[in-house]
Amino acid sequence: MARRKKIYEGKAKTLYEGPEPGTIVQYFKDDATAFNAEKKAVIEGKGVLNNLLSEYFMLGLTNIGVPNHFLKRLNMREQLVRSCEIVPLEVIVRNYAAGSMAKRLGIEEGTQLPRPIVEYCYKDDKLGDPLVTEEHIAAFGWASPQDMDDILSLALRVNDFLSGVMYGVGIKLVDFKIEIGRVYEGDFQRLIVADEISPDSCRLWDIETGQKLDKDVFRRDLGSLTDAYTEVAKRLGVMPKTSAPMGKPTLIN
Structure with missing residues (x-):
């Protein structure tokens, strides 16, 4: 074949x-x-x-x-x-301070946030996927204001689902990243969750022990x-x- x-x-x-x-x-x-x-x-x-x-x-x-x-x-x-068609943004939902947010804002890693915080990064490896605001997104035409409303809604729904699933098996969903795609049905555009959802794109900690069950194990040389x-x-x-x-x-x- x-x-x-x-x-x-x-x-x-x-x-x-x-x-x-x-x-x-x-x-x-x-x-x-x-x-x-x-x-x-x-x-x-x-x-x-x-x-x-x-x-x-x-x-x-x-x-x-x-x-x-x-x-x-x-x-x-x-x-x-x-x-x-992939929207050129990484959509990050954070429930606890960790990684770059903890360093950027000086918050102790593992601190529960007052509410889920959604951040956006511009997808460009050469630039290191820089953090951007909705002002940047609108100004450069990466997504419309209506798109951003839909993206926020999708991100929070995914967060509700993943948080519940993980909690049920004793895992804390610290944060995760998703990508969003556009599909066209005639003249109608719809936004959908794309790429992948896996421990590569999530931070997952054991609720009881705090053991990391995600790519931080590789980043920080914590084991297999x-x-x-x-x-x-x-x-x-x-x-x-x-x-x-x-x-x-x-x-x-």
């Missing part, structure tokens, strides 16, 4: 033309990066775990009526998604990243609780 045409390759995923018009095959890589790709490694099994977990979260969003690009999982590393992601998958029922740690899978095409 001929290999699909590559559309784009990012730090954690590769996109290929889908089998039908308007579809894309999203392939999850084992590559791990941090600090704007200054730190890099290949973590065996990470792509498989992120594929399974992103499928779980996207299906959950579909079930509560939050539109997203997920169509179906194809195999252990690939999923079929709807093609969309696949063990952390596997723990999340087991708690959510995505993997059997008795399964062995994820190693390099054998894929059959």
